[in-house]
Amino acid sequence: MEALQLLGQGFATCFTPLNLSFIVIGVLIGQIIGALPGIGPSAGMALLLPLTYGVPPATAIMMLAGIMYGGMYGGTLTSVLVNVPGEAASVMTAVDGHQMARKGRAGAALSIAAIGSFLAGVAAVTAVVFITPPLAAFALKFNAPEYFLLALLGITACASLGTNSPTKALMAALLGLMIAMVGVDPIEGTQRLIFGQPALLEGIDFLPVAIGIFGIAEVLSSLERSQHAAPMRTRLRDMWLTTQEWAQSRVAIVRGGLVGFLVGVMPGAGPTIASMLAYVTEKRFSPQPERFGHGAIDGVAAAESANNAAAHGACVPMLALGIPGSASTAVLLAALILHGIRPGPGLMTEQSTLVWGLIASMFIGNLVLLILNLPLAPLFTALLRVPYAHLAPGILAISLVGAYASTLGFANVWISLAFGVVGWFMIKLDFPRAPLVLALVLAPLLESSLRQSLLLSFGSLKIFVERPLAAALLVCVVASLAFPLVSTLRRAWALRDVG
């Protein structure tokens, strides 16, 4: 009941002209960013983070979160109408959504995606309302060893799940940790890894790295080829679902939403894995699995419900524990830190207005997105006709000015450019970028809690196994590292048998 009271206060926080307008701006930008291939929600959030310096933290976080889940809705448009996923989490939508569009049912695909995303999103936010407070209260029992292992789990799980090569993902995470070591030691204040460059004394900020790795790198990669695929047309009257289509989709929405939320809550897994898992699950449960891949509306419903539920589910560990579960929540967490707010289990009580305002804003944002995506979908389709070549210069210009504005100096601009190149190579070499960003955000917590733990135990590593909670987390860390190792070995054995 207390949660509902606090949620009521959250709605009161949202219902100010400033906050409402920023929620609408956030979801609108998210919708557009999601629809445009070549830039994902994480990139959009990183690029627009400097724009939030002039507004209160709660308003800023509501807007950035709007971009995060708005992107899940927007990605559908390009997947269905162009057969190019607007962002990674819409990959599975393209499989059946575009087939539906080719059969003249693009409107129905967009409709069920919007309805599924809305229902699963609202259900996921409701779950966030009831799960986050007890989890945060439980996490107040955590001490340095648990925090160290939780941060480590966030990194290892992100690196282990959903990547082709866990070694590559772990290397990316390690690079993030190495970058975070640059600057001044947080406990003794000693200079570290500055390689004689005074500009590095303050360390390497999260923002220019994220702008470079996500924003600049994605634009560079997209501009390699000057391609522009014209989207298929859709009309408002085509968006009505038939009774049969609705009957096929409703259980898929429930299943997809559930799978998505559970995957989203897990540290490291994100909306992309959620949508893939939900699609596969739906195919397995379907009485006619052969329809999948040929325009199955339940496939679209499951994938879209899952990615939106996962985007909201990832907020649970972020709000309750201060551990981001995905690249987008890592940017959200960084935004909190940049606005002078300390994340962690204390956030729910210390920043109650912000947290409940954010949760309430997600209900409002999902409703706005439903309106944007049902009657206004044909309008957004027109946006897809703008050639990417005319959008890219704006994205790059905002990237550079955003990096400059964060410290009013060109050092961050150079860092952004350098990481733009690093990110481009990571895309080319198929290295995942999310673990790098996640590790960069979690590194300060990881290092300080590790050193505090060893200080508490007089240097003994037993502290990580003697405490039951720490021991349980250690098992999870080991499992997250062992899982990819075992699968790699199995792959090697399978190859040897074949060879």
Add this chain to the structure above:
Amino acid sequence: MKPSDVVPALLMLVLSAAIALDTRSLGFWADTTPGPAFLPVWLAVAGVVLAVLRLVESRRFRAAGIEWPDRPAALRVAMILGGLVAVPLASPLLGLVPALALFVAFLLLAVLRQRLWPSLATLAITVGVVYGIFVAWLGVPLPKGVLGI
């Protein structure tokens, strides 16, 4: 083994070595407390382990082919990067907004070969958005050039 498999692993080895070398003078452990070099050294060790693992992995498994850009695409990326690098270099002289305007024009007309009038419209909108948001709304003092803009 392909260079695309070997180079990242070698870079990780170089990075690990650089970290180990740079933190030599820092304390690893003092009495019962880990020092400033403690975590960096462990990260360097992990870097070596992962680099070796990656090399072994790439020897055992044939990775999917990497889609490197062809010559025109590589040239386009290089030109965009060149333009991006020119912005911070030219900003103290020209001012950040004029430097960005030149970059956008260069990108649209010279690199992406777009038509003149739509490009000019995009240029005006981009400059308007940057100026409107960062200067007029957020009040960010962007560097001005010799012309005072």
